[in-house]
Amino acid sequence: MTSNFIDYVKINLTSGNGGRGFTHFRREKFVDKGGPDGGDGGRGGHIIVRGNKQLWTLLHLKYKKHIKASHGVSGGKSKSSGAQGEDIIIEVPLGTIARNPETGEVMTEIIEDGQEVILIPGGMGGLGNHHFKNSTNQAPDYSQPGIPGTEAWVIFELKILADVGLVGLPNAGKSTLLSTISAAKPEIADYPFTTLVPNLGVVPYRDFQSFVMADIPGIIEGASEGKGLGLRFLRHIERNSNLLFLVDSSEEKPMKVYKTLVNExxxxxxxxxxxxxxxGFSKCELLSEKDRKKIIKSIPAGLPFVFFSSLTNEGIAELKDIIWSNLNYDSSHEF
Incomplete structure (x- = not known):
């Protein structure tokens, strides 16, 4: 399956060289021994990243392996400065991190619409010869070259920004829940790893309020070591302020599933x-009252829980209430 969701790209970026300073002497009629008037070179173009809330993927950067800014222009006579090189602006979705591929160091992270960061600065322009005139050297015949731009490989990595992240084993009912309570239309089928990319849904709540929920592809035991879809999707969970752990009610040992997810x-x-x-226990229409009580006894004290069914809508309103309450209280728990 070909996906248009791209959350990782590696690009070679090069900022522009600074323009050369100019060596020139004033030459005018009736002016004897005109002094130095060479202008400064222009700055090289920056590589800038900018947040764009209309973007949800790094797809537009997938085939851009090299991006270069233009060079600054050399200075001119009459102390005129050269033009600056044109900056290159790379627009990215909110939640994007720029990382040094060798050290792993985070260079910047973009979390606000319109936020701009100079990622690779352009080289400074050289000074013209008029800067070097002094009492002992009235006619300097030299100027500075521009400083070269910088070339670097940069990794852009998207971590989805959402209020709630759905965490669960493959086929736990995450996609079905998202399609039930939001306008999102994820692919749904009865086999593991139906969801191959994160899906986002805006969930309407009371009084025209809403929150954003992200369906993260299923975790399997060993995901933290890169098994299954593993590490590629675990990073998206880092950005969600609340985590909704979904366990299929029909699992033989549902709380063991929860502990597996927490451990990963x-x-x-x-x-x-x-x-x-x-x-959250999905598919609760399959549970008997006896089984439900048995599960409740094994839930850690203080951990908010709800049994729900995307088929019958049982517990959906209660689930929304719990999520909204947590989002507006934002406390952490040890379970």
């Missing part, structure tokens, strides 16, 4: 466990 998140990034958690 912990191994990937222990800070994920500081996020507010909600435990």
């Amino acid at each position: 998140l912990k191994k990937f990034n222990p800070e994920l466990l500081d996020k507010t958690r909600i435990l």
Whole structure:
């Protein structure tokens, strides 16, 4: 399956060279021994990243392996400065991180619409010879060359920004839930890994309010080591302020599934466990009252939970209420 969702690209970026400073002497009629008047070179073009809330993927950068800004122009006579090189602006979705591929260092992260960061600065223009005139050297016949631009490989990595991230094993009912409570239309079928890319849905709530929910592809045991779809999708969970753990009610040991999910998140990034958690049991129409009570007894004290059915809509309103309450309280729990 070909996907238009691209969350990782590696691009070679080169900023522009600074223009050369100019060596020139004033030459005018009736002016004897005109002084130096060589202008400065223009700055080379920057490589700038800008946040764009209309973008949801890095697809537009997938085939751009090299991006170069233009060079600054040399200075001129009469102390005129050369033109600056044109900046290159790379627009990225909110939640994008720029990273040094060798050191892993985060160079910047874009989280606001319109936010601009100079990622690779252009080279400074050289000074013209008029800067070097002094009492002992009235006619300097030299100027500075421009500073070269910088070339660097940069990784752009998208981590989806959402209020709630859905965490669960493949086929736990995440896509079905998202399609039920929002306008999102993810692909749904009865086999593992139907969701191959994260899906976002805006969930309407009371009084025309709403929140954003992200369906992250299913985690399997070993995802933190890169098994299955593993690491590629775990990073999206890092940006969600709340985590909704979905467990299929028909699982033989549902709380063991929950602990597996928590363990994978912990191994990937222990800070994920500081996020507010909600435990949701999907497909509850398959549960008897006896089984439901048995599950409730095994849930850690204080962990918000809800049994729901995307088929019958049981528990959906309660689930929304719990999520909204958590988003507006934003406390973390140890479970």
